[in-house]
Amino acid sequence: MPPSAELQWWYQYYFATERGRLGYEQNTREFNRLIWRLASPKWQFDDTTFDRTASALDNPDHVAIVIHNYRCS
Helix, strand or coil: HHHHHHHHCHHHHHCCHHHHHHHHHCCHHHHHHHHHHCCCCCCCCCCCHHHHHHHHHHHCCCHHHHHHHHHHH
């Protein structure tokens, strides 16, 4: 695929590494905010909207589940 298409999947490769797991664990909210922006570039969401759904990221199993999902795919 061309680089512009590959860019949309960069985090799948990142999550395959221990560096990616640690980075996601340390920056979960920032990472998800970035993915929201990349996946929906025309959506101008505010902090309140993000925070309302981002509370799901506080689940203590969240990082392990996400990493497992990408590594098993």
